[in-house]
Amino acid sequence: MPTCTFNSGEHKPTSHSNRTQMTVKADTGGTWRVQIDRRGMPRTRRGGFATKEEAELFERNYLAEHRVSYEKASDERTxxxxxxxxxxxxxxxxxxxxxxxxxxxxxxxxxxxxxxxxxxxxxxxxxxxxxxxxxxxxxxxxxxxxxxxxxxxxxxxxxxxxxxxxxxxxxVDFLKIQERQLSYFSRNQIDTLLETIRQHSKKLDTWWVTQICLRTGARWSEAEKLKRKQVHNGRITFEFTKSKKTRTVPLDPTFFHALDQYAGYKNPDDRLFCNCIGTFRRAAKRSELAFPRGQATHILRHSFASHFVMNGGNILSLQKILGHADISMTMRYAHLAPDHLKDAVLLNPMSDSSTNNPARGISNAA
CATH class of the missing domain: 1.10.150 (DNA polymerase; domain 1)
Known part of the structure; x- marks a missing residue:
């Protein structure tokens, strides 16, 4: 934890009692003038005030109007x-x-x-x-x-x-980024990855963590750090998530039984798996699959979500499974739904046309 060396943040304008230079002065003609010259605010000089009270009122109003810029200029914290x-x-x-x-x-x-x-x-x-x-x-x-x-x-x-x-x-405006479709693995690619892990990984935990990510959409760290108590009643409860909220995802009964057997008789707070991210990365490289840059493990989460939607899954259900606080994050997968924007086919200006075949009705004449 860093040492707290910063200031309190209180930067107050100088009061009348501790100013070294008076800003309100009497003129020779019996009137009063105000001259304000402070860093961070426009300089001003105004005369002709009939009384000292009027000059001081102008001064107070002027200082209040420019207080923010004055305090900003007075804040010398790095x-x-x-x-x-x-x-x-x-x-x-x-x-x-x-x-x-x-x-x-x-x-x-x-x-x-x-x-x-x-x-x-x-x-x-x-x-x-x-x-x-x-x-x-x-x-x-x-x-x-x-x-x-x-x-x-x-x-x-x-x-x-x-x-x-x-x-x-x-x-400052953020840089505009060309939106791209999120990458995911096909079922054949998933099988290739799992088989590579099974054959070449020295840690069996890697296979199990990969399976959990693919079956629940969990982040790698969430699955890798699972404790025995989080696997219960045919489901997994994920703790210490990015949103800091727990979420529970059911598992296929056969897979859950196998996982339960693999967990054995560990104590509730014992971890199920060791750290195996390095083993996964080596297996991923050996598989020769095209992993997107920076998504060595996150593509497992994308693959779960993509197949979930392509198989007819509900976006709101997916949001809860993935633990997204904002539905806009989940909507990135919406285009994969079988009926996504299907009205484009039914309602376009050519929907009732018989000229769907480009060769139909075209003359063969030279």
Whole structure:
């Protein structure tokens, strides 16, 4: 856990009692004038006030109007300090909080750790360009993830009143990414993968974890870390999920019986399987199947969801099985449904036409 070295976040405008320079002064003609020159707000000079009270009222209103920009300019905390504050106040409670924290700290280094309140949209866009085209050549999706992480730091701290300004980073548009169909394995490819694991893997646990992912749509880590108590009554209950909610998925009775036998007489809190992700990756490479980049194990989850929908499964049921908090994540599989947008066939302008055969009615004359 990082050491808390950040400030409290309280940056208050200077009060009348501790100002070193008076902004309200009397003119020689008996009137009063106001001169305000503070960092972070437009300079102003106004005279002709009949009384001191009127001049001070103008001063208070002007300072209140520009308070946010003044406090922003007065906030000298670095980007790293805000990231540490975000982690302690919020990030530490996220499932992937530690990973995000590491990425954000590296972003602060790459951006040369500027004063956070002075970070500009141009600085961020230039950083993005360098990272994508000059340095690591990361993909657009990864860059959008990092963009979202940094924007979330400012948004969360603003919500918690740690800062009171909106960073220009939050207003930068995310990169548009060409949407592609999610990859999945056919039944023959699944059989090939399982047979390769069975023949060449030294850990039988790898076969069982792979089977569970394919049969329940579980993430690899969820299946790999199963405990004996989570396998019960013909179903598996997944804990410590990405959404932090438990979910229960039934199993085929024959497979459940075999899994129950494999688990044996372990204690309720004993793990069923050892860590076997490395064994799976070696078997996947040996199988010579085309695994999408970065989806060595996640394609098992995609394969479950894809076949579920193609076999007539309900999208709402799939959402519960996969544990998606947002239905839009599950809708990525909707196009695989047998009746998806079938009205396009029935309601298009050529639906009642007899010219479905391109050769029909075409003259053979030269």
């Amino acid at each position: 980007l790293r300090e805000l990231i540490e504050a975000w982690y302690v106040y919020h990030g530490i409670n996220l499932t992937d909080g530690e990973r995000r924290h590491r990425i954000l700290l590296q972003m602060a280094v790459d951006l040369k750790n500027p004063i956070a309140s002075q970070l500009t949209a141009e600085q961020f866009v230039l950083y993005r360009y360098n990272l994508m085209y000059n340095d690591a050549a990361i993909c657009a999706k990864t860059m959008n993830n990092r963009h979202g992480y940094l924007a979330a730091v400012f948004n969360r701290l603003r919500k918690l009143k740690v800062i009171n300004y909106q960073s220009p980073v939050c207003e």
